[in-house]
């Protein structure tokens with residue numbers, strides 16, 4: 001089995017295992033990421049009759065929002081995990097969205113013809129691909145000349161207290177293995193210019209990147225802890241392997257770390273994402 005297949009298999013298993021938590025906390029997760037999806041949709045300038053492809057859609061966004069905004073568009077959601085896409089389909093059905101279809105597919109080998117789509121979004125996907133540069137070439141292949149690709153990744157942990165408050169508390173109690181710099185992880189594409197370089201190497205032009213602020217809002221510190229430890233893969237995996245007392249000590253440390261982010265009982269923890277957009281040169 002090649003490295004790419006091994007990485008895809010472990011990613012599929014990890015995300016499928018998290019899918020019920022993503023569905024349970026859908027309102028909190030969707031609200032947190034909405035400004036990033038809105039910035040991507042704005043940069044893509046999606047026409048009302050677009051053929052739009054959303055990659056690593058997970059539970060559906062931003063592709064589902066594109067389908068809602070443009071009832072005349074055809075939107076295809078893809079992801080490695082059938083369980084995540086099943087949640088996306090339920091979210092679409094609940095909103096009466098009919099112009100959307102889901103396809104299980106890895107970003108490195110898409111089951112679509114060349115130039116099949118006018119616009120493509122990839123929100124928080126690039127960092128999990130076995131070969132993010134190779135996947136960008138594959139995305140450019142299925143993009144029409146003149147079409148636009150937009151990706152979003154997380155800026156480094158110091159700018160994302162929404163995860164680092166919990167992860168610092170967990171790391172104080174549990175020895176976490178250092179992330180493999182060449183393997184999938186949440187902050188693997190945090191370096192400024194890194195994803196832009198993939199875009200440029202894939203032949204895209206007018207490439208630019210900019211940062212977008214987000215905020216994770218929960219109704220209590222307990223809810224914060226539940227949301228993070230159930231849907232963030234690193235936190236969920238680390239806590240699965242330890243006893244109840246260790247989990248409780250990590251939780252108590254996280255509660256202390258949240259103090260600066262509580263106003264009137266509401267917990268608002270900031271974060272920062274980076275969007276990258278590029279255009280496939282028109283032919284001729």
Ligand SMILES: C[S@@+](CC[C@H](N)C(=O)[O-])C[C@H]1O[C@@H](n2cnc3c(N)ncnc32)[C@H](O)[C@@H]1O
Pocket residue numbers: 008011012015016033055056057058059060061062078079080081084105106107108122123124125128129130
């Ligand atoms: C953080 S979630 C992002 C979901 C959604 N786009 C969002 O922004 O809320 C990452 C998704 O990437 C998917 N994924 C991981 N590796 C992938 C690959 N090689 N090809 C396609 N999807 C992949 C996972 O299954 C997961 O659903």
